[in-house]
Amino acid sequence: MAQLSLGPGFFRPESRPARDLSVLLARHQSLNATRPLRWLDLMAGCGIRALRWGLEALANPAVETELWVNDGDPDRLPLIQANAAGLGCSNRLTAEAADLLLHRSIVERHWFDFIDLDAFGAPGPLIQPALQALRFDGLLFLASTDGRSPTGHDRPGAIRSLGAAARAHPSSWEMALRQQIGLVARQAWMLGRGLQPLFSFSEGRTFRLALRLRRQIPAGDEQKLGLVARCERCGAQRVQPLLKLSGWPACDCVAGQGRWSISGPLWIGPLQEPQLLQQLIAEAQQLGRQQISPATLRLMQRLQADPGDRPTVWPTDELVRRLGIGGPPALGPLVQALQAAGYRASASGVMPGQVRTDAELPQLLQICASLRGEGI
Numbered sequence: 283m284a285q286l287s288l289g290p291g292f293f294r295p296e297s298r299p300a301r302d303l304s305v306l307l308a309r310h311q312s313l314n315a316t317r318p319l320r321w322l323d324l325m326a327g328c329g330i331r332a333l334r335w336g337l338e339a340l341a342n343p344a345v346e347t348e349l350w351v352n353d354g355d356p357d358r359l360p361l362i363q364a365n366a367a368g369l370g371c372s373n374r375l376t377a378e379a380a381d382l383l384l385h386r387s388i389v390e391r392h393w394f395d396f397i398d399l400d401a402f403g404a405p406g407p408l409i410q411p412a413l414q415a416l417r418f419d420g421l422l423f424l425a426s427t428d429g430r431s432p433t434g435h436d437r438p439g440a441i442r443s444l445g446a447a448a449r450a451h452p453s454s455w456e457m458a459l460r461q462q463i464g465l466v467a468r469q470a471w472m473l474g475r476g477l478q479p480l481f482s483f484s485e486g487r488t489f490r491l492a493l494r495l496r497r498q499i500p501a502g503d504e505q506k507l508g509l510v511a512r513c514e515r516c517g518a519q520r521v522q523p524l525l526k527l528s529g530w531p532a533c534d535c536v537a538g539q540g541r542w543s544i545s546g547p548l549w550i551g552p553l554q555e556p557q558l559l560q561q562l563i564a565e566a567q568q569l570g571r572q573q574i575s576p577a578t579l580r581l582m583q584r585l586q587a588d589p590g591d592r593p594t595v596w597p598t599d600e601l602v603r604r605l606g607i608g609g610p611p612a613l614g615p616l617v618q619a620l621q622a623a624g625y626r627a628s629a630s631g632v633m634p635g636q637v638r639t640d641a642e643l644p645q646l647l648q649i650c651a652s653l654r655g656e657g658i
């Protein structure tokens with residue numbers, strides 16, 4: 283059994299789902315690998331992720347895997363060294379600034395198959411070198427704790443760190459994830475590479491993305507960058523790809539009293555890759571609950587059930603407020619009623635109590651009202 287010391291530094295038990303997912307993603311890569319792999323835990327803290335990679339993710343004995351464990355704080359190195367003593371595989375333990383490590387790897391053509399970048403604040407300046415240090419089809423697991431800019435609470439900050447307008451929106455976590463994916467996609471496209479979101483989630487404090495770098499930009503992917511508009515007054519939402527940007531139609535307010543609040547450019551394509559999530563769920567179930575916590579499994583199931591294919595999402599609380607009726611409609615029957623009426627609909631996997639649909643708000647409200655009539 284491996285021993286892990288947490289030391290006096292940074293460790294958050296609440297980040298367990300992110301660590302579980304890092305392990306599952308690495309393990310999935312190992313299971314499907316046909317050549318040696320290199321994994322980088324760039325901001326390792328006490329080194330827990332890399333230790334778990336070494337113990338739980340090396341699923342393919344035929345594939346040699348090198349782990350590089352780094353934390354910029356040199357005081358952490360003895361702790362990382364002690365924790366890594368239990369690693370059976372080849373490893374490199376360093377205390378370097380992340381930008382230096384990445385830039386040197388790029389110059390030395392030392393590519394990684396997986397980079398876990400678990401940053402404090404916004405990882406902005408590290409995105410470009412992290413993408414350049416990834417092998418084609420490599421994976422980037424990226425965290426940001428900057429919630430203020432992408433959720434519209436620091437608009438000048440959003441212009442600076444995302445190059446985008448960010449306005450307050452009830453689906454704030456989702457908007458923050460879309461802003462972050464949009465930023466990474468633009469950086470990948472600048473390199474002539476494609477970017478595929480694998481899964482995206484938040485608990486409101488940290489915004490996490492798993493992304494695959496693709497050798498080529500899939501045809502039409504530029505359509506996945508766009509603007510999201512919302513009228514605070516009537517609640518209407520509209521989306522436009524930047525590629526086909528035209529005027530905004532009137533919202534649902536009477537006599538032109540409404541005004542669109544526009545966010546973007548941001549990612550308007552899918553947030554999740556359901557097929558991969560399905561495989562990760564099956565692999566997690568094989569490992570069991572000691573390794574992958576029930577909370578992580580539930581999170582994956584929620585994300586898998588909602589690909590996040592369009593950014594029009596309404597909280598049921600808002601629907602109730604606009605209808606002026608009692609309690610919120612149950613999400614399951616609402617989704618079913620929308621689907622029965624021919625709309626795309628799912629319960630948001632990103633924020634609780636929200637419905638994603640391509641129905642426009644008046645139709646959505648009508649369906650809610652009819653459900654109330656049926657006493658659901």
Ligand SMILES: C[S@@+](CC[C@H](N)C(=O)[O-])C[C@H]1O[C@@H](n2cnc3c(N)ncnc32)[C@H](O)[C@@H]1O
Nearest residue numbers: 292293325326327353354355378379380400401
């Ligand atoms: C969020 S913690 C990492 C937690 C760890 N991944 C876990 O799962 O417990 C961020 C770490 O990044 C390190 N760090 C911050 N800025 C850095 C930089 N520029 N280069 C390298 N490491 C850095 C800090 O010392 C800190 O330990």
Ligand SMILES: [Zn+2]
Nearest residue numbers: 513516533540
């Ligand atoms: Zn309006």
